[in-house]
Every structure is written in C-alpha cells, then in structure tokens.
Amino acid sequence: MKNQEVALLLNKISALLELKGENRFKVIAYAEAARRIENLPTPIENLYREGKLSEIPGVGQSIAEKIKEYLETGKSSYLEELGKEIPEELIELEQVPGVGPKVALLLYKELGVRTLDDLEKALSAHKVRNLPRLGPKSEENILRGLETIKRRSSRIPLGLALPVAEELVLYLKQFPFVERVDACGSLRRMKETIGDLDVLVASNDEEKAMQAFTRWPEVQEVLAFGSTKSSVLTKSALQIDLRVVRPESYGAALQYFTGSQAHNIKLREIAIRKGFKLNEYGVFRIEDDKKIAGATEEEVYAALDLPWIPPELREDQGEIEKAKLGELPHLVELKDIKGDLHVHTDWSDGTSTIEGMVRGAKKRGYEYLAICDHAQSLGVAGGLTWEKFQEQKLKIEEVSQKENFPILWGLEANILADGDLDFPEEILREFQIVVAGVHSAFRQTRGKMTERIVHALKSGVIHILSHPTGRLIGKRDPYEVEVEKILEVARESNTAMEINSSPERLDLKDRDCRKAKEEYGLKMVINTDAHSEENLDLMKYGVAVARRGWLEPGDVLNTYPWKQLLEWLKGKRERMP
C-alpha cells in the first residue's frame, strides 16, 4: 500500500509550490489531494490499475498524471523540476514553529540557510534579526521554536493525552468565572494520537480565565497570551491551546474548535451557499450580519439544515453528505457493551484473579465475561498446558455459579509462524470461545504473514482474531500483511475482528473497521485484553475506535445479550463451509 508515500510526494510538491510563491489554491489543491489519499481505505495501486485515480475527490487529471508517473517509475519529474528551483530541505525548516514559507525562503535566499543546523548557526550569530521585517523578537521566537521542536515529542497517544485533559478540565471547573469547559480538537474526536491539546472555556471574564489557565501548576512556559486565546507548554512538553468565548457563542466555538479543519471548511462552504457566514462566534446572515445560531452545537448544525454530527465522525470522510441525507449511523456507545471477550488472569500473565475480573465486570454493568488466558507456546506469558486449562475450566464454572454470572471459558491461542495454532483443532473445539492472534515472528514477508493468518482462519475454530495487525502505536509498525485478504477470509470463515482497546494498540484501527463493515460485512468485538481488573476501563478507547469506524451496536458482538452471543459462538462453527 503506497498511499502514505504518494501523500508524502503530493505534500512535498504542495510545500515547494508554496515556497515558490505559487497560487495558494494550487498549493491547497495538492495538500487536499494528499489528505484524501492518506485517508483512503483502499491501496492506491488498486485504483490506479482500475483507472480510477480521478475518482478520488480532490484528484483531477493533472494530479492523477503525477501519481501515475510515481507509481510506474518510483519518481516524479515534476518534483525534481521544482527541487531545482527550491531545495527540498527547506520543507524541514518550516517544521520550526514560527517559520513559515516566507521566512524559510528569506533565510535561504539572504543567509543561505538550508538545514536546522544552518538555522541554529545563523541565529546564534544574530544574523536573523537584520533581515527585512524581522527583528530581535522574531529571532528569539524562532530560537524558541527550534528548542521546542527538539523537546516536543511528536504526536502522543490518546491514552496519555486524555488523562491530562481531564485533569486540566477539573482544575478549570473550580473557578466561579468558568461556566463551561471542554477538551476539543482531535482529543474530542478521539483520534488515536493527539498533537496539541485544545481546550475551550465559556466565561464572561476572559482575562481571569486566561490567568487561571496560564497559572495551572503543570504549565512550564507561556507561548502566547491573548485576550481570547493563549498557548502554553506543559512540563511534559505537551502544547495546550486555550480559547475563551462568551456563553452565547459556546456551541459555535465548540464546533469550530473540535474540527477537523476539513470538516469545518466543508461546513463553512455550506454556510456561504445558504447566505450565511460561520465562525467560532456563531452562524450569521450575511445581508444584515444577524446572528441566527451559536449557543449550542445542535443549533449551529440545524442552521445549516444538518443534524448534529458526532465528533468522532467529523473528518470529512462522507459524514456531511450522509448527514444531509439523514443517514448518519447510530454509533455504538460504551453503555451498549455487555461484556469483555478477551481478558487475562493470574493463571497466565494477568495480575488479577478470576474472581477479581468477574467483580470488575459486574461493577461495570456487564452481563458476561470471557476468560482467555495464553496457551502453552507463549512461555514468556506463562501460557497454560491443556491440563491446566481443564483445571481452570472447573474453577471458572465454580466462580460463575457462586457469582451467578456467565463466564466463557476460552483462550487466546497463538498463531505460530507456519499458521498452525498452538493446540490441535480437536482440543480448541472444546473451548467455548477461541481468540487467536500473532504473538511472535513479526518480521515475515507480506505474502508469508498473509498466508499464515489465512491458514489459521481457515481452520474454522477461531471466533475472534485478536489485534489483527500487531501494531504498537509509536513503537512497532503493523506487520506486513494484506489486510483485504484477511478480511475476505474472515468473511468466508465467519470470524470476527477484534478491536483491541489497549491505547497502544487500537487494532483494528478506525479506518479498517469501517472497511471491514462496509465492504466485507464483518462483525467486530471490542475487547480490552485486560491483564488486571483496572484495565477493564480501557474499553472506552476501543469504543472510540469503533465509533470512528462508523460502527453501530449491531456490528459489535459484545453488545449482544448473553443468549444471542452464545448462539453466534455456536453458529460460527456450524456455518463453516
């Protein structure tokens, strides 16, 4: 799948065109095409083979030609031509906060600066302050930007950002002049990683709100301080932007600050066509500047003849078109979840007892639970022998009786390097539920890995494929595998795909969930893979992925009532061809 590569190419072209001072709409066109391709669920090579490149929104004849050349030859003559005029390295300079295309070009033309190293030298020699329209303050600002870029980790996982956001929201809520607080941006959309944290406050005393924010004990440095907008860097090097508006504009501001940018642009275009203007203060009629909506998000969308759109969908991935038609999905919610179908206990590498996990499940309002400890081959995880599993079965039955709570006796089998499972099929059929996944030999070729998983699924004994792509966000890439092929065989074998809720996995990912549902009609299961009772709380992250994948309760097996779930589990093996 070369989608990321092609997107990178188009983004480079966009950046060089901007440096060159080309028409800004042309610049935007390339960037927009890149964004579209980045979010495409299908490999762009397939679209190319079918001659359907121009069917991608934002890709016209000219950009299609450039993609074609790149896919055929692995290079782009257009990019190379541009590179002769403007060195590609300058794109890196723009990564420094405070340095945009104009300044980058100025630095290059006047001082010969091409790299971050060059920039550092020019700054310490105080050459930057003498450039036209720049002064000592700009020099200092760029220097700070350079330090920030070294310090600031790139995007941080949702699982780390969410607790920070919750803490800040709690802190701000204690002030009487703060009427409402919400974390917005990609965090509210529950993206798997977060760049900056965006927080919105409703207040009639902006000044006090800003001071309260910048005096939050976690703040290390104030980057910008305005009357309605400020930015800080926390001690953990996370950038937080705070925006304050009056309560009567809160809905419009919430909408604006939640994004995504692409979603907002679409909405503003719709507003214009209706004779309105949409900004963070409200919806205004252009002819007399009269405000017609703004206090709530619902009324902002309603003013544009749209139903309220859940934040997780606001990515300009077709949600606005569906909203117009009244065909938005009724997304699955945490309260729909009736049980966790993949948890570990202290029988293998978990830390809680069976009783502990059951108590945790009951506390969360679940109706059932599946205990799926590791099997023998996974020595590092204290995997169980068949004898041990039989012993565990008795214990599970005992606890189930005592607690009057349905527990499935299952396991998480290991898909070995050759695609066999670590127990023979006859034994696996004894278990009430079989979850299976890849836990070793990650570095196989694409073909081998695909064949390995296909072979395992075709055994027909697997109910759920756990963490289907094996990625660890920011630590390990997904293994090389042909996802489409896996989904296809999953359909044939009635296998459900797991959405693993662990914030470092979130696997399957949102985009693939949507594809699994829409193109393959698969069922998904949202599991925590909890290794402790507390870990059961991770379910919310998996639900977020499902929502971003447009899933409804009916698409998610563990929203089923107990009886219906049992039928599905039994039926799965009977339906095998």
Place this chain on the structure above:
DNA sequence: GCCGTTTTCGGCCCGACTGTTTTCAGTCG
C-alpha cells in the same frame, strides 16, 4: 489545480496573535 441541482469560468473558510509596522504580513489552527 479542482470543482459545479444557481457555474466548464470564477470561485476557493475564517479569525487570533505577534512583530514590525504606521496599516499589515506572516504564522497558526
């Protein structure tokens, strides 16, 4: 460069903050 139930030409989202300026360009989200 892309796009079109008001268009194949003429549009293309909107505003805050900063610094260096005397009215605004550049950057950012």
